[in-house]
Amino acid sequence: MSQIFHPSANTIAKVSIFGAIFFAGGLLVILNEVNRSPYVTRVGVAREQPVPFSHKHHVGGIGIDCRYCHTAVETSSAAGIPPTETCMSCHSQIWADSPMLEPVRASFRTDRSIEWTRVHDLPGFVYFDHSIHLKKGVGCVTCHGRVDQMPLMYQQNTLNMEWCLDCHRAPEKYVRPREEVFRMDYRPQESQQVIGARLVKEYKIRKLTDCSVCHR
Amino acid sequence: MSAKTWLPLLALAALTGCRQDMHDPPRYRAQGSSDFFSDGRVNRPVVEGTVARGQLRADTKFYQGREGGEFVKTLPVELTKDLVKRGQERYNIYCSPCHGMVGDGEGMVVQRGFRHPPSFHLERMRELPVGHYYDVITNGFGAMSSYASRIPVKDRWAIVAYVRALQLSQNATMQDVPEAERGKLSQEGRQ
Numbered sequence: 001m002s003q004i005f006h007p008s009a010n011t012i013a014k015v016s017i018f019g020a021i022f023f024a025g026g027l028l029v030i031l032n033e034v035n036r037s038p039y040v041t042r043v044g045v046a047r048e049q050p051v052p053f054s055h056k057h058h059v060g061g062i063g064i065d066c067r068y069c070h071t072a073v074e075t076s077s078a079a080g081i082p083p084t085e086t087c088m089s090c091h092s093q094i095w096a097d098s099p100m101l102e103p104v105r106a107s108f109r110t111d112r113s114i115e116w117t118r119v120h121d122l123p124g125f126v127y128f129d130h131s132i133h134l135k136k137g138v139g140c141v142t143c144h145g146r147v148d149q150m151p152l153m154y155q156q157n158t159l160n161m162e163w164c165l166d167c168h169r170a171p172e173k174y175v176r177p178r179e180e181v182f183r184m185d186y187r188p189q190e191s192q193q194v195i196g197a198r199l200v201k202e203y204k205i206r207k208l209t210d211c212s213v214c215h216r
Numbered sequence: 217m218s219a220k221t222w223l224p225l226l227a228l229a230a231l232t233g234c235r236q237d238m239h240d241p242p243r244y245r246a247q248g249s250s251d252f253f254s255d256g257r258v259n260r261p262v263v264e265g266t267v268a269r270g271q272l273r274a275d276t277k278f279y280q281g282r283e284g285g286e287f288v289k290t291l292p293v294e295l296t297k298d299l300v301k302r303g304q305e306r307y308n309i310y311c312s313p314c315h316g317m318v319g320d321g322e323g324m325v326v327q328r329g330f331r332h333p334p335s336f337h338l339e340r341m342r343e344l345p346v347g348h349y350y351d352v353i354t355n356g357f358g359a360m361s362s363y364a365s366r367i368p369v370k371d372r373w374a375i376v377a378y379v380r381a382l383q384l385s386q387n388a389t390m391q392d393v394p395e396a397e398r399g400k401l402s403q404e405g406r407q
Contacts, residue, residue, distance in 0.1 A: 062324045071366045075338075078246045089361045091255040094329050113257055115249065124241040 041160065046152035047117045050103045053153070059184065060148035062140050066140055066182050081116060086107045119153045120144070127216050137175035139166070141184055148184040164214070171205045172196030178203075181213040279369060281354070287347025293373045303378030306371045310363055311379075319382040331359045336379055337386045349376045 034157075038045050052185050058064050067073060072080035084107040107114045112118055124126055140147070145156025157163055175196055180186045188195045199205070219360075244250065248258040257400045273279040277292040293299065314323040319336035326332055334341055356362040367375065384392070393401055 062313065062328070064313055065326075067309045068313065068366075075332065083365070085365065090325050090330060092361070093331060093359060094325065112255065113249075123239040124243070124245075125238050187332055 027155065034161075036158070041155070041158040042119075043158055046150075046154045047119055049117055050114055051101060051154070052151075054151045055147040055153060056149055056151045073130045073156065074134055075131055077131065079130050082160050084114060119155055120159065122159060128212050128214070134181050135178070136171070136205050137178050137181060137199050139176050139181045139186060142167075142174050142176075146184060165209060168209050168213075169207060171207065172200045173204065175199045175203070221393055241349055278373075281347035281350030283347075287345040287351065289345045289347070291377060293370065295377055298383050299374050300377050302371065303374035303376070303381070306367060307375050307378045307382075309374065310367055314360070318386065319379060333358075333360065336383050342383050342387070346376050346380065349379055 034040060058207050059066070069082040069086055070079040071082070072078060084104060087101075087104050091101055091104060096105075103114055106112075143157060147153070173192065173196060176186055176188065177195075177199065222233045244258040246259065249256050253260070267273075271361055275292070277283050277288050281288055281292075308317065312323055313325045314321070314330060314333055315336065316322040316326075321333040321335045336342070351357075352360065353367060353375060354362060354364045363372075390401075391400060
């Protein structure tokens, strides 16, 4: 009976065992990269909407306060997507014949909601409350980015758990005075280290990192 | 356990691991959509005529700005510095886009083509009772839509108080400034 394995099989076996470690490792790296890529996290990917609403125009250009539309943000867990009535406060007269705004007028006529595509979508097992973050001095921009420079809405941050924890572990790196929470172009007057440390004490900000804080 | 048993089990476990059920649990979230209700909304409107416990709103002065059908001439809430400050903040959010930061009706939205609202500093506007201003915020007026769903009752009164402060600010004389503050004012004016 002849040999089943050629002598080179010895080398192939050694190399393949060694190679398998790199292959498995490489697979993990790729998986990790994919998981953090905009393809999965949607960071920086502008979404299509029934009406191409521009925060850049409304916030940056006209200077409308966040709360004019997101009225519930200071008192509720959800910031609130405004009802069509809010759009029509101005657009009953401005751009009142624009074909781009027909879905808004149709919604107002028929009393059917405009179905916006949700941009910031936390998983269902995460508890989140806007109002408490504002009261503790977390600016809109800190999480949502400079929306006043976004023609179409996209996610500035991943909303991954590690991203949440980055601030929950060291809030002094991000908090700002309460009066500045809604400011788009806020720059700390002194170093963030000094301001942050002072505000953490003043607002009694605790480092909430227990699992049950968000996963309740 | 033989490989014949655990291999399919492992495959099954691997498959279930890919599902996202916990990301999107079968429950309603605020402002979501629903196939169940005919209007497609998760948020349910309150049945007309509903009065929640403790929310009868019998106080017409506070809730309607009227007493015996007439607009009230004085605030139904206590006038404090905090109230005016709150009013300033709320005014700047909800009113300034049209009425302008000083109440002259030259807001950004007006500059973009919305109908010009009257300046708060006109004689006839200054003579209107506070109840009228409250009523306009609540029910809208002319081209202005109602802000009742956006501004809570107490905040509406705070805004009314601030509008009065604005009116005072544009028509004030040195006599209105407390004597102790006058020096400070003229000093600041020189800078």
